[in-house]
Amino acid sequence: MSKYVAKAFHPVNGSQEDVWEGFSWPCLFLGCFWFAAKGMWGWTVLSFLVAVPSFGVSWFIFPFFANVLHASSLRKQGYLTEKEWHAKKTGGSTQERSEPSSVADELAKLSALMKQGVLTETEFRSQKAKLIGTPPVQQAPAERPLKAEAVPPIDNPTTPCPMCRKQIRIAWLKVGENICPHCGGKIIGE
Ligand SMILES: [Zn+2]
Numbered sequence: 001m002s003k004y005v006a007k008a009f010h011p012v013n014g015s016q017e018d019v020w021e022g023f024s025w026p027c028l029f030l031g032c033f034w035f036a037a038k039g040m041w042g043w044t045v046l047s048f049l050v051a052v053p054s055f056g057v058s059w060f061i062f063p064f065f066a067n068v069l070h071a072s073s074l075r076k077q078g079y080l081t082e083k084e085w086h087a088k089k090t091g092g093s094t095q096e097r098s099e100p101s102s103v104a105d106e107l108a109k110l111s112a113l114m115k116q117g118v119l120t121e122t123e124f125r126s127q128k129a130k131l132i133g134t135p136p137v138q139q140a141p142a143e144r145p146l147k148a149e150a151v152p153p154i155d156n157p158t159t160p161c162p163m164c165r166k167q168i169r170i171a172w173l174k175v176g177e178n179i180c181p182h183c184g185g186k187i188i189g190e
Pocket residue numbers: 161162163164165166180181182183184185
C-alpha cells in the first residue's frame with residue numbers, strides 16, 4: 001500500500017505534486033504510462049523496454065520503487081518541500097520586516113559598546129545618527145558657545161570688581177584709573 005507523505009512545490013510557480021511512499025498501485029495498473037504521466041520520460045522508456053524481455057514481470061516490480069523514483073525526480077527538478085517553499089515565498093517580506101529591528105539591534109549593540117567604554121558618547125551619537133538617518137551634532141554647536149562664555153579662556157584672566165564683585169577682564173584694565181563696565185565704579189589698576 002502506498003502512503004501519502006507530503007506535497008512537493010515547484011520552485012518557480014509553486015505548483016504542487018503529491019509525494020507518496022511504498023508500493024504504487026497506480027504504477028502497477030498504468031505501468032510505463034504512470035511514469036509518462038509524472039513526466040519521467042527516461043523511466044517511461046526504460047519500463048516499456050524492460051517489460052518486453054522480462055515478459056511483463058518488470059511491470060510488477062517497478063511499482064515497488066516507483067514512488068522513490070518519483071520523489072527523487074522531483075528533487076532533481078528542483079521541487080521544494082512545503083517548508084522550503086513557504087520559506088522562499090515569505091523570504092522577500094521577512095527581509096523587509098527585519099530591517100527596522102536590525103536598526104534597533106545595531107543601536108542596542110552601540111549602546112552596549114558605549115557602556116563598556118569602547119565608544120565615547122559623541123562616537124555613539126554620530127553612529128546612532130548614521131543608523132537613524134538624521135544629521136549628527138545638531139545640539140553640539142548650541143552648547144559650545146554657552147560654555148565658552150561661562151568659562152573664560154586661560155589666556156584671558158579676570159579679576160573681581162572690588163565694588164560689584166563681577167568679573168572684569170584684566171586686559172581691559174589700564175594702568176591708573178579704570179571704570180568698571182558693570183557698575184561704573186572706579187578701580188585703581190596696577
Ligand atoms: Zn563693578
